[in-house]
Amino acid sequence: MASQADIDHQQSLLKTYRRNLAHLVRQAASFGSEDAAPIHIANSLDDTRANINRIKGILRGWGVTVEDNPDEGAPATEATAVTKATAQQSGAQQLPRTPSNVPQLPASTDKAFKYDVFISYSHVNEDWVEHTLLKTLEDAGLRACIDFRDFAVGRPAIINMQDAALQSRHTILVVTEAWIKSEWTLFESLLTRTKDPAGLTQRTIPLRLERVDLPDFISMLTWVDFTREDRREIAWKRLFDALSMPTK
Numbered sequence: 001m002a003s004q005a006d007i008d009h010q011q012s013l014l015k016t017y018r019r020n021l022a023h024l025v026r027q028a029a030s031f032g033s034e035d036a037a038p039i040h041i042a043n044s045l046d047d048t049r050a051n052i053n054r055i056k057g058i059l060r061g062w063g064v065t066v067e068d069n070p071d072e073g074a075p076a077t078e079a080t081a082v083t084k085a086t087a088q089q090s091g092a093q094q095l096p097r098t099p100s101n102v103p104q105l106p107a108s109t110d111k112a113f114k115y116d117v118f119i120s121y122s123h124v125n126e127d128w129v130e131h132t133l134l135k136t137l138e139d140a141g142l143r144a145c146i147d148f149r150d151f152a153v154g155r156p157a158i159i160n161m162q163d164a165a166l167q168s169r170h171t172i173l174v175v176t177e178a179w180i181k182s183e184w185t186l187f188e189s190l191l192t193r194t195k196d197p198a199g200l201t202q203r204t205i206p207l208r209l210e211r212v213d214l215p216d217f218i219s220m221l222t223w224v225d226f227t228r229e230d231r232r233e234i235a236w237k238r239l240f241d242a243l244s245m246p247t248k
Contacts, residue, residue, distance in 0.1 A: 002062040044157040051123040099236035116142040118168035122178035176210040
């Protein structure tokens with residue numbers, strides 16, 4: 001049985017996603033319909049609905065009564081993607097655990113950045129990102145930026161992502177099939193919006209969490225591979241080393 005703290009946490013996340021959904025629905029309506037909305041709004045709608053329905057499923061599995069709202073029906077394609085990604089996580093490939101040795105990384109003296117690292121991920125992978133990756137990075141002394149805690153409520157996702165990437169020394173891309181489908185387009189848009197895409201590219205660290213084909217841009221970068229279970233400690237070390245490098 002889940003603890004009350006776990007239930008409260010999921011209910012708090014549900015409220016946040018519902019507020020974001022209401023804002024996104026209003027944004028889409030300004031274009032006439034969801035079908036006419038720009039791709040980044042459509043992707044955000046799908047991702048937000050998928051997360052709302054995922055959290056409702058978790059709460060109901062714990063015996064908590066949750067009402068359905070009219071705008072929350074996830075499209076069948078998105079529900080299928082969530083189910084497939086979840087099955088992959090619980091299947092043959094076991095997700096990385098916290099490393100046996102978490103180093104204390106030196107605090108950055110670069111006042112140009114509010115955060116040491118921004119984490120871009122699909123909410124299908126939220127449990128691992130929150131409880132393993134984020135916790136490990138913060139245990140190492142890093143100031144991390146993550147959407148559910150640090151993004152401004154009510155602002156478009158692309159604006160929040162842009163601010164987070166520009167205010168962070170590094171950006172980690174947690175690359176999975178779900179991330180490619182839901183977040184890659186947003187990140188591509190981010191690169192075209194910024195005045196210094198080359199500088200942002202140099203600060204980007206792709207973290208390959210699943211055995212998926214990487215988009216061409218990402219495959220050209222030096223990335224950290226977490227898909228080899230026998231090399232997880234090496235992957236963690238490479239990640240810490242990359243996060244310790246001075247910003248160019």
